[in-house]
Amino acid sequence: MNEKKIIVLTSIIIFIFICVGVYFMLNYNPCSLRYVMRKLDSYLETEYKYVFTYRAGEPNIEGIKPVTYFFEDINGFGFEVVTFPPFGDYDSSQPGYPQCDYLTAYYESKKESVEKALQHGIPITCVNNGIQSLFQVEVSSYDELEIIAPTIEKALKTLEPVLSEKYSASSSDKFEFDIPVISVWAADKKYTISEFNFRLIKGQTSWTQEEILDKLQIDYKENVVE
Incomplete structure (x- = not known):
C-alpha cells in the first residue's frame, strides 16, 4: 500500500x-x-x-x-x-x-386544590424556595397527628401521575425531577418532623391514611422531645 x-x-x-x-x-x-x-x-x-x-x-x-x-x-x-x-x-x-x-x-398549577384539601384548623404555610414548592403543616402536639393524617392523604391524591412508569426515579436514569412534598413541622421549634412526597409516576400507589399516620407517629417520637 x-x-x-x-x-x-x-x-x-x-x-x-x-x-x-x-x-x-x-x-x-x-x-x-x-x-x-x-x-x-x-x-x-x-x-x-x-x-x-x-x-x-x-x-x-x-x-x-x-x-x-x-x-x-x-x-x-x-x-x-x-x-x-x-x-x-x-x-x-x-x-x-x-x-x-x-x-x-404542575404542582403550582394545582396548588389551590392541595391547599383546600389540607384545611383542618391547624396552620399551613406554602413555601417556594426557587427549587422546590411545598406546603408546611404545623403541629404542636402528638395528638394532632391523627387530625392531619386524613387531610394529608386527601391532599396527596389531588395530583394525578404525570410521569411515565419508564421513569424509575433512580440514579440509573441520569435525569432528575424535583418531587413536590408536604412537610410536617413542629410549630414551636420550627424543624421538620416528617415529609410525604407526591407519587407522580404511573403505577405508583398513593400513601394511605394508615401509612401516613404510622410514619408521623414514628417520626414524631424520633424527632420531637417534649
Missing part, C-alpha cells in the same frame, strides 16, 4: 471517529439538548415544545457553568431543565444529572 493510500485511509478512519464522537456527544452527553429531549420524550405523559436555551456567563459555586433549556407543555406550563457540564463521576454527591422542574410547575 503506497503512502497516498495510507494517508487517505487514515483520514477516513479519523473522520469516522469524529462522527462517532459527535453522535455520542449529542445523544449521550447529559448536558446536550438532544439528550434532554430524548429523556423528556420518554418520561413525560404530555406533549411539549422547546423554547430557548440559556448559557450561564459566570461559573457557579462548583466552578461550572450550567446550561438551562426552557420548554412549555401542551397545557401552557413553562418548565426548565438545568444541565451541568460533566466533571468527575456522576453521582448524588455532586452536580451532573440534568434537573427538571416540570413536577413543580
Whole structure:
C-alpha cells in the first residue's frame, strides 16, 4: 500500500471517529439538548415544545457553568431543565444529572386544590424556595397527628401521575425531577418532623391514611422531645 493510500485511509478512519464522537456527544452527553429531549420524550405523559436555551456567563459555586433549556407543555406550563457540564463521576454527591422542574410547575398549577384539601384548623404555610414548592403543616402536639393524617392523604391524591412508569426515579436514569412534598413541622421549634412526597409516576400507589399516620407517629417520637 503506497503512502497516498495510507494517508487517505487514515483520514477516513479519523473522520469516522469524529462522527462517532459527535453522535455520542449529542445523544449521550447529559448536558446536550438532544439528550434532554430524548429523556423528556420518554418520561413525560404530555406533549411539549422547546423554547430557548440559556448559557450561564459566570461559573457557579462548583466552578461550572450550567446550561438551562426552557420548554412549555401542551397545557401552557413553562418548565426548565438545568444541565451541568460533566466533571468527575456522576453521582448524588455532586452536580451532573440534568434537573427538571416540570413536577413543580404542575404542582403550582394545582396548588389551590392541595391547599383546600389540607384545611383542618391547624396552620399551613406554602413555601417556594426557587427549587422546590411545598406546603408546611404545623403541629404542636402528638395528638394532632391523627387530625392531619386524613387531610394529608386527601391532599396527596389531588395530583394525578404525570410521569411515565419508564421513569424509575433512580440514579440509573441520569435525569432528575424535583418531587413536590408536604412537610410536617413542629410549630414551636420550627424543624421538620416528617415529609410525604407526591407519587407522580404511573403505577405508583398513593400513601394511605394508615401509612401516613404510622410514619408521623414514628417520626414524631424520633424527632420531637417534649
